[in-house]
Amino acid sequence: MLAEIDVAIIGAGVVGLATAGEITQGKKEIFVFEKNRTFGLETSSRNSEVIHAGIYYPEDSLKAKLCVEGKSLLYKLCDKHNIAYKKLGKIIVAVNANEITQLEKIYQQGRKNGVEDLMLLSQTELKKLEPNVEARAGLLSPSSGILDSHTLLKYLYNQAREKGAQFVFNTEVIGIERAGAKYKVQIKDRDGISDVIAHVVVNCAGLNSDKIAQLAGIDIGKVGYKLHYCKGEYFSLSSKYRNIVSRLIYPTPEQAGHGIHVTMGLDGRVRLGPNARYVQTLDYAVDETQKEAFCNSVKRFLPCVEFEDLEPESAGIRPKLQGPGDSFRDFVIAHEEKIGFPGLINLIGIESPGLTASLAIARYVGGMVKEFLA
Ligand SMILES: Cc1cc2nc3c(=O)[nH]c(=O)nc-3n(C[C@H](O)[C@H](O)[C@H](O)COP(=O)(O)OP(=O)(O)OC[C@H]3O[C@@H](n4cnc5c(N)ncnc54)[C@H](O)[C@@H]3O)c2cc1C
Known part of the structure; x- marks a missing residue:
């Protein structure tokens, strides 16, 4: 007989971990399948570790709402469980008249999204806060910060396990098939291929989440779930720049x-x-030829940065629904009941601010799971 479980979560990134902790309760059997040897080895550990305020996204979008809610949940969690963070604040800078106009629009957008502490800064005010930054104006977001995302991931993993979630590493989901009112989830591990039956499948597979939706039988082209990979590379600055700024710029x-x-x-x-x-491919090497573009781009507002002080550091890849030149796309967080897949919950395009929003995303998904299993 096939093993039967209540919920199969695919992916142990920050979103899968937070979701497992949120929905694990009582006697429900929650399994998290992760193809890597442990949790958090993909996008969740290849990002800027910034707690975003929720400024940029269109009003009422999931990105805006879940970022604002997630930020406050995250700060509370960090305080309660000693996860290191610094609420440094962030300044978006404008170096010309066009950018000043854009900054004002961002300010209005942020206010609409419920980010109430934003402050527009004149050149003099900016200079006082950040003497090394050369710009004509700024927008200060005091509630932005940075956190130790590795400790967060570890905390979420331990918490989900303590509540009873079971983690199955080195195990890739390779098939999803309807089995009456449930799903047969095909998994591949070192011992071969096997199946489990799950009442609910939650797709938190990050860069593979479109493929998982496709495996389940969704026409991803038709519903607009096809992901585009968008690489983000980092260069580090040598230690002489340690105190060059006090906030994120x-x-x-x-x-x-x-x-x-x-x-x-x-x-x-x-x-x-x-x-x-x-x-086109998932390759995390940093392209050193980007160094000049990085240096020029930052020199626009931080002129003291020197080309020779940049070193290639790391890279991450965004799972983007928005292709080149496309307009804004929101997170897809959908219980696919309406398109004939009751019990299948897809999370697709969870790019930035997915780390900040992770706890709020987990609550949102938790609500869907609880309603379905009630
Ligand atoms: C360059 C960059 C900078 C960013 N900066 C920030 C930031 O500063 N602040 C912020 O809030 N957000 C930021 N983000 C976004 C944030 O990192 C992501 O939104 C978040 O980590 C997504 O988490 P996840 O759990 O959805 O995905 P992931 O961490 O990618 O986890 C998905 C997991 O699913 C597993 N998986 C995939 N397919 C299968 C399968 N078939 N079977 C089993 N397991 C599978 C993978 O192995 C992986 O572990 C940034 C992203 C990038 C790329």
């Missing part, structure tokens, strides 16, 4: 990303990035 945003910005680790190390380049 961002340019006015570009189309596919937030623009190459200056971030800090909790240890004070300064890094530049990420850029945003659409790619």
